Amino acid sequence: MDSTLTELWVYLAREPLLHLTLTLLAYLCGVKLHQWSGQSALANPVVIAIALLVGLLIMTETPYARYFEGAQFIHFLLGPATVALAVPLYQHFGRIRAQLVPIIAGLLAGSLTAIVSATGLVWLLSGSRETLVSMAPKSATTPVAMGIAEQLGGLPALTAVLVIMTGIIGAVTGPLLLRWLRIDDEAARGLALGVASHGIGTARAFQSSDLAGAFSGLGMGLNALLTALLVPLIVQLI
Amino acid sequence: MLESLALLLVCQLIGELLVQFVVLPIPGPVLGMVLLFLILAARRGIPERLRHTCLTLLSHLSLLFVPAGVGVVVYFDAIAQEWLVILVALVVSTVATLAVTAFTMSRLARWWAKRHG
Numbered sequence: 001m002d003s004t005l006t007e008l009w010v011y012l013a014r015e016p017l018l019h020l021t022l023t024l025l026a027y028l029c030g031v032k033l034h035q036w037s038g039q040s041a042l043a044n045p046v047v048i049a050i051a052l053l054v055g056l057l058i059m060t061e062t063p064y065a066r067y068f069e070g071a072q073f074i075h076f077l078l079g080p081a082t083v084a085l086a087v088p089l090y091q092h093f094g095r096i097r098a099q100l101v102p103i104i105a106g107l108l109a110g111s112l113t114a115i116v117s118a119t120g121l122v123w124l125l126s127g128s129r130e131t132l133v134s135m136a137p138k139s140a141t142t143p144v145a146m147g148i149a150e151q152l153g154g155l156p157a158l159t160a161v162l163v164i165m166t167g168i169i170g171a172v173t174g175p176l177l178l179r180w181l182r183i184d185d186e187a188a189r190g191l192a193l194g195v196a197s198h199g200i201g202t203a204r205a206f207q208s209s210d211l212a213g214a215f216s217g218l219g220m221g222l223n224a225l226l227t228a229l230l231v232p233l234i235v236q237l238i
Numbered sequence: 239m240l241e242s243l244a245l246l247l248v249c250q251l252i253g254e255l256l257v258q259f260v261v262l263p264i265p266g267p268v269l270g271m272v273l274l275f276l277i278l279a280a281r282r283g284i285p286e287r288l289r290h291t292c293l294t295l296l297s298h299l300s301l302l303f304v305p306a307g308v309g310v311v312v313y314f315d316a317i318a319q320e321w322l323v324i325l326v327a328l329v330v331s332t333v334a335t336l337a338v339t340a341f342t343m344s345r346l347a348r349w350w351a352k353r354h355g
Contacts, residue, residue: 050311074304087292088296089271102350106342131323168307
């Protein structure tokens with residue numbers, strides 16, 4: 001009996017199906033817990049799903065590469081989902097065009113704050129130069145941020161980790177912070193989530209409304225471009 | 239739904255190809271998004287089925303970040319040496335960025351609406 005179970009496990013663990021299914025189930029657990037908690041921002045479905053899966057991988061001694069063989073099917077959908085952002089952007093284009101000046105101002109102020117505060121803090125706390133450069137593009141979306149870090153002598157792998165952490169921090173603290181600051185403009189809330197924490201912030205923004213999601217997607221896309229322009233200039237100064 | 243998915247993939251594919259050949263500093267999917275936006279603008283509207291597929295996909299956007307998020311925790315060693323510096327810088331910088339962006343835009347939007355409203 002025991003050996004049949006082991007055999008079954010060995011068979012299942014090799015199949016991409018197992019980790020694909022587990023990822024979906026872990027996320028559903030996260031969504032349920034989020035609902036039970038009265039939609040508390042601290043019970044973020046992504047954070048819960050990640051915690052459950054990491055615990056499972058450690059317990060079963062599964063390497064990340066093996067896990068990713070299954071999870072890549074979900075990861076892959078990030079590309080088409082990014083393209084799909086064109087739909088809410090087009091839907092709310094009238095409002096975007098009417099508020100172009102406030103959008104550009106918010107974007108410029110936010111992008112500069114992200115880069116200067118991140119590099120400035122690492123410098124103040126006497127972190128290494130490598131960390132400083134890898135940290136600079138943290139609010140941009142992963143592929144852009146990794147490209148910038150590589151070009152300036154940072155560590156792209158470290159940047160990838162910092163980008164995802166930034167996204168999670170923004171998605172968890174953002175809604176609380178913006179409510180506390182009494183920002184009730186859905187467009188401004190969305191833009192802030194996109195500029196500060198890229199796709200993960202945008203995913204959070206879509207949970208409040210399509211409008212917030214559209215502005216968040218816009219913030220994410222424009223900030224990727226602006227970060228690619230600003231980071232090389234700012235890093236030279238430090 | 240199949241047609242919509244095919245359209246999304248075609249836009250992404252063209253985006254990836256353009257990024258490769260013209261060497262642009264933006265990811266292929268972002269260029270694909272611009273392309274789809276231009277198609278919608280040329281058609282002057284969003285086909286209902288495309289709208290449905292896209293909004294369904296986007297309502298589950300959070301799920302799509304879970305595999306990468308698991309990778310972060312597994313590669314935690316990368317930040318282990320300077321974890322405190324990194325954590326302080328990330329939290330403070332992200333919170334500051336959120337506040338500055340939202341504050342700048344919402345205040346300016348109010349002022350802008352008064353001037354042009």
